[in-house]
Amino acid sequence: MTEAAQQITESDIGIEVNGETDQFLTFIMSTEEYGVDILRVQEIRGWDSVTPIPNCPPYIKGVINLRGTIVPIVDLRERFGLESVEYGPTTVVIVLKVIGEASERIMGIVVDAVSDVYNIKSEDMKPAPDFGSVVSIEFVSGLATIDEKMLIILDIDKMLNSNDINAIAQSKTE
Amino acid sequence: MSIDMSQFYQTFFDESFEGLESMESGLLGLDVGAADEETVNTIFRAAHSIKGGSATFGFTAVAEFTHVMETLLDEMRAGDRMVTEHAVDLLLTSVDVLREMLTAVQNEDDIDSERVTSVQKDLEMLLNGEESVTAETVSSVESVSEEASDHSSGWIVEFRPFDYLLKTGNDPVRLFRELSLLGEYSATVNTENLPLFEDFDPELSYLSWTIELLGDVAIDSINEIFEWVDDDCELKVTAMNAQAEVSVEEVESAVESTVSEVEEKAEDKAVVESNVQELKPEKTAEVKAAPSPAPAPEKRGAKKAATDQGSIRVGIDKVDALINMVGELVITQSMLSQLGENITPEKIEKMQDGLAQLERNTRELQESVMRIRMLPISFAFQRFPRMVRDLSQKLGKEIDLRLLGEQTELDKTVMEKIGDPLVHLVRNSIDHGIEMPDDREAAGKPRMGIVELNAFHQGGNIVIEIDDDGKGIDKEVIRNKAIEKGVIAETDVLSDEQIYDLIFAPGFSTAKEVSDVSGRGVGMDVVKRNIRELGGTIEIKSEKGKGSKITIRLPLTLAILDGQLIRVGGDTYIVPLVSIIESLQVRDEQVNGIAGQAELYKLRDDYVPIVRLHDVFTLKPDSEKLTDGLIVIVEGEGSQVGLFVDDLLGQQQVVIKSLETNFRPVEGVSGATILGDGTVALILDVVGLIKLSKQERIKAA
Numbered sequence: 001m002t003e004a005a006q007q008i009t010e011s012d013i014g015i016e017v018n019g020e021t022d023q024f025l026t027f028i029m030s031t032e033e034y035g036v037d038i039l040r041v042q043e044i045r046g047w048d049s050v051t052p053i054p055n056c057p058p059y060i061k062g063v064i065n066l067r068g069t070i071v072p073i074v075d076l077r078e079r080f081g082l083e084s085v086e087y088g089p090t091t092v093v094i095v096l097k098v099i100g101e102a103s104e105r106i107m108g109i110v111v112d113a114v115s116d117v118y119n120i121k122s123e124d125m126k127p128a129p130d131f132g133s134v135v136s137i138e139f140v141s142g143l144a145t146i147d148e149k150m151l152i153i154l155d156i157d158k159m160l161n162s163n164d165i166n167a168i169a170q171s172k173t174e
Numbered sequence: 175m176s177i178d179m180s181q182f183y184q185t186f187f188d189e190s191f192e193g194l195e196s197m198e199s200g201l202l203g204l205d206v207g208a209a210d211e212e213t214v215n216t217i218f219r220a221a222h223s224i225k226g227g228s229a230t231f232g233f234t235a236v237a238e239f240t241h242v243m244e245t246l247l248d249e250m251r252a253g254d255r256m257v258t259e260h261a262v263d264l265l266l267t268s269v270d271v272l273r274e275m276l277t278a279v280q281n282e283d284d285i286d287s288e289r290v291t292s293v294q295k296d297l298e299m300l301l302n303g304e305e306s307v308t309a310e311t312v313s314s315v316e317s318v319s320e321e322a323s324d325h326s327s328g329w330i331v332e333f334r335p336f337d338y339l340l341k342t343g344n345d346p347v348r349l350f351r352e353l354s355l356l357g358e359y360s361a362t363v364n365t366e367n368l369p370l371f372e373d374f375d376p377e378l379s380y381l382s383w384t385i386e387l388l389g390d391v392a393i394d395s396i397n398e399i400f401e402w403v404d405d406d407c408e409l410k411v412t413a414m415n416a417q418a419e420v421s422v423e424e425v426e427s428a429v430e431s432t433v434s435e436v437e438e439k440a441e442d443k444a445v446v447e448s449n450v451q452e453l454k455p456e457k458t459a460e461v462k463a464a465p466s467p468a469p470a471p472e473k474r475g476a477k478k479a480a481t482d483q484g485s486i487r488v489g490i491d492k493v494d495a496l497i498n499m500v501g502e503l504v505i506t507q508s509m510l511s512q513l514g515e516n517i518t519p520e521k522i523e524k525m526q527d528g529l530a531q532l533e534r535n536t537r538e539l540q541e542s543v544m545r546i547r548m549l550p551i552s553f554a555f556q557r558f559p560r561m562v563r564d565l566s567q568k569l570g571k572e573i574d575l576r577l578l579g580e581q582t583e584l585d586k587t588v589m590e591k592i593g594d595p596l597v598h599l600v601r602n603s604i605d606h607g608i609e610m611p612d613d614r615e616a617a618g619k620p621r622m623g624i625v626e627l628n629a630f631h632q633g634g635n636i637v638i639e640i641d642d643d644g645k646g647i648d649k650e651v652i653r654n655k656a657i658e659k660g661v662i663a664e665t666d667v668l669s670d671e672q673i674y675d676l677i678f679a680p681g682f683s684t685a686k687e688v689s690d691v692s693g694r695g696v697g698m699d700v701v702k703r704n705i706r707e708l709g710g711t712i713e714i715k716s717e718k719g720k721g722s723k724i725t726i727r728l729p730l731t732l733a734i735l736d737g738q739l740i741r742v743g744g745d746t747y748i749v750p751l752v753s754i755i756e757s758l759q760v761r762d763e764q765v766n767g768i769a770g771q772a773e774l775y776k777l778r779d780d781y782v783p784i785v786r787l788h789d790v791f792t793l794k795p796d797s798e799k800l801t802d803g804l805i806v807i808v809e810g811e812g813s814q815v816g817l818f819v820d821d822l823l824g825q826q827q828v829v830i831k832s833l834e835t836n837f838r839p840v841e842g843v844s845g846a847t848i849l850g851d852g853t854v855a856l857i858l859d860v861v862g863l864i865k866l867s868k869q870e871r872i873k874a875a
Binding site for chain 2: 049050051052053054055056062063064065068069070071072103105106107
């Protein structure tokens with residue numbers, strides 16, 4: 001942890017030097033660690049029961065009541081085609097702000113566990129190679145290395161916006 | 175100091191359109207010949223504010239046009255001009271033009287300058303008309319200034335604002351900028367009133383100015399600039415080189431006295447008129463030269479979005495009531511949290527009292543928040559007097575329009591959607607219902623037909639009635655027409671209601687001739703559809719020769735709905751109560767299959783298809799056996815289905831939440847709501863559900 005702390009202080013200096021640093025919230029799925037722009041994170045909450053939506057793909061778990069607004073919940077494991085697991089005590093929902101062409105919406109993603117917050121300089125972000133992974137390359141805005149670990153930075157707008165909705169629309173017409 | 179004026183545009187437009195509406199209704203209420211002073215004043219004030227506002231925001235074309243209207247109205251107000259039919263007509267047209275101009279400006283389109291110019295010319299012609307007593311007055315106003323400016327090559331404006339000027343939101347800099355557009359200008363500032371630094375109040379204005387304005391400028395244009403600050407300053411406008419000072423008041427009195435002079439000297443008239451001619455082109459030239467502050471293009475998108483949002487003007491009393499209620503809620507909350515700190519048995523009763531109070535507060539708060547969205551229906555009604563006037567002129571019919579219950583309130587969204595259907599229905603009443611005056615007389619009725627619009631609350635609904643004493647609906651004509659169009663067969667026996675219902679069938683028109691008013695056969699079906707979309711109903715009653723009555727029933731608000739909670743397996747859904755006809759237990763012998771696929775339920779004389787909600791929504795029900803559950807007969811767009819569910823839970827009012835805000839529309843679901851325990855329940859869309867079940871069946875087959 002001290003190492004991580006040191007990492008952050010070093011990055012903090014980085015902010016002063018070139019101001020090109022972004023903060024990312026990371027979470028674990030399977031054994032991989034993913035990151036999302038922390039400014040898009042509205043809140044993190046424990047998994048709670050949802051109201052299922054009829055005739056939706058299985059990765060749309062349903063909708064919840066988030067202080068009066070109806071928020072859809074997407075299971076990221078199922079979205080990425082990973083094996084689904086029982087939801088446990090560490091299973092969390094990250095509520096994100098997704099910016100679309102026309103509007104902003106609030107959506108929740110179910111992940112295994114929340115990990116950490118990192119500062120990453122933009123020059124340390126590597127473009128993702130086409131690694132033929134289950135995660136489509138277009139959802140990944142870059143890769144970063146923290147403590148010898150690879151971090152997959154997700155482009156949540158692409159992931160949860162048009163493409164996702166298209167997928168839903170397709171499944172509907174099928 | 176620069177303020178982004180565009181942020182106020184929306185308010186200006188809102189207010190201007192409101193002003194136009196009050197001008198219109200005022201004009202319609204004007205009695206030709208004997209105009210009510212108060213009404214004329216109202217119209218004048220509306221025009222005046224639009225002029226002032228548009229000038230402030232730099233919409234010079236609008237300001238220019240309104241100015242001419244204002245001049246005309248001012249004369250009417252002063253009693254110098256008779257209110258003639260022609261003048262009222264012209265003013266009404268001007269209101270239309272003004273509305274078009276404002277809409278164009280709002281949408282950043284080009285103004286139809288041809289139409290504007292022609293109407294403006296008409297107005298000016300009326301103003302300068304030979305027959306009118308006051309033609310000379312106007313001219314003389316111009317002539318005074320013209321005469322004055324003949325003698326002077328400029329003006330000295332002494333502007334001494336009262337110290338609170340800035341607090342009124344006026345900025346001298348703006349005034350000077352306007353002045354500088356008129357001609358060559360130089361200003362001397364007078365700092366003698368400046369206090370010591372420690373006594374200095376940054377919100378007060380201590381300065382006064384003397385401005386020299388060179389050039390051939392009409393005093394009117396100067397006064398116009400200072401019009402807004404008239405009461406907040408000392409203003410003295412003196413002609414340069416002129417011996418006498420001409421202050422604003424003096425000009426006015428001079429005008430009065432010149433009226434008689436001008437009248438006497440008929441030969442002067444020619445001169446005066448030529449002066450006017452000279453003056454006009456100059457003015458417009460100046461206006462054109464003035465740089466119009468075009469908003470930066472990148473702001474366009476943002477502003478458009480803001481326009482779409484719409485705004486609502488809420489009475490201060492409603493807001494006050496709301497604040498009061500929130501106050502009470504806070505008190506109750508703090509009381510409860512105090513009680514909750516350490517609960518002892520004796521406190522339980524108090525706690526219950528507190529909770530009851532909380533419940534009351536919450537309900538009141540909900541009601542008053544709903545009330546904010548409520549507007550009196552007069553917003554929808556106010557366009558009718560104008561419409562009826564135009565229509566009756568066009569059709570040569572005499573119509574007495576009566577509006578009742580104008581203060582009945584309903585939700586803004588409902589109001590916006592009901593406007594067009596209402597227009598359609600009123601047009602129909604006038605076009606098809608009311609007969610020509612001669613025919614009416616022959617039928618022993620007064621020449622003037624009556625169209626009555628009435629709105630009132632009934633239960634949780636608002637009822638709007640459109641009643642006319644015209645010729646009524648001829649059932650035979652409709653029947654024959656329907657047979658001719660193939661809507662019904664010749665052998666069909668229809669009840670009166672069913673016949674009237676035919677009017678709403680698509681493509682149905684009984685008008686012998688298609689007029690441009692109505693009768694194209696598009697419309698009534700749209701009217702019905704719109705009303706249905708709002709969750710309302712429409713029905714017609716008619717008696718041949720006596721008239722027809724159309725009754726529209728609408729829910730008060732779209733935000734709340736009476737719902738029936740149903741259960742399928744572990745899921746709860748809500749069916750809107752309005753679409754439920756009945757719920758019943760199934761007996762096996764009443765269920766018939768068709769080709770092993772569809773199931774039909776024999777409901778008295780009808781066969782109703784059964785829709786298994788768990789099939790349509792792929793859910794796990796308690797039981798697949800029809801006899802274990804219940805059938806809810808629901809109706810949507812004229813067809814009925816029996817919805818098979820596990821259980822009925824209860825009825826409650828639910829607040830409709832949109833699924834689309836954060837998700838997307840879901841077929842068969844019209845929205846969602848939050849139940850008492852905080853969970854989300856989906857509201858079923860009966861029409862969509864029926865469609866979905868049909869698709870399902872086709873897929874299965």
